[in-house]
Amino acid sequence: MSRIDLLRRLDPEELRRLEPETPIETVPKGALIASPHDGRHRLYLIKAGSVRLYKLTAGGKELTVDLLGAGHIFGEIGTFTTGSDNLYAEARETSVICSIDKARFDRLIGEHPQLALHFIEIVSNRLKEVEEMMERMAYGSVRQRLLFLLGKLTDKYGTALPAEANGGGEPGWVRLDVGLTHQELAAMAGSIRETVTDALNALAADGIVSKEGLRKPLRVHRERLRAAMEEG
């Protein structure tokens, strides 16, 4: 959702100057990077790896809100935020995270006003995406919601698969290498595991997705997925 590197617009010289001021740390898989309780109001930039953002539901369960990869940003500084409050951020794999505090962010914005515009752009895109999600969630069937979710995830994390890599040598497949269980997909799509299992199997029967194997990445056929979403 925020697949834009906030700082990429700075010239290399600026970045070098900023380097010593923005702590870069390597966090191991499974580590908590930020939580609502740590009181660390910072903006985080993912240099490498991937991060899962989640919040706790009333029932105490974790609800995955978003998955982020290299170049994405998240966090909250002062009154600016890239998402809702009460978010936990967990490293899904060993990741390199760089963070910036409010004072430094403010100064950066002062020195590079274009960064503020860029920041707004990122937040706007996110808002747009969330509204689209709400619409789908409210009016679509589980199949539709799942298609939408898979589409989003595929756009963000899909890696194109060469035609030869597939059984029939068919082109157009994309590998979706997110370690999400049916359980998690269900929570994200507002359904339950069993229904997602069925829906996913139905999609597989329709040739929209295909399984590489149990507990292996899913493959998604972008065009057919788009077409299936059109069908309402």
Add this chain to the structure above:
DNA sequence: GCATTAAGTATAA
């Protein structure tokens, strides 16, 4: 192995 977790199925509500 044995326990734990994920996924697949079945059946009732």
Add this chain to the structure above:
DNA sequence: TTATACTTAATGC
């Protein structure tokens, strides 16, 4: 569609 429950498959210790 969802809830409940049971089976089967993988994975980690």
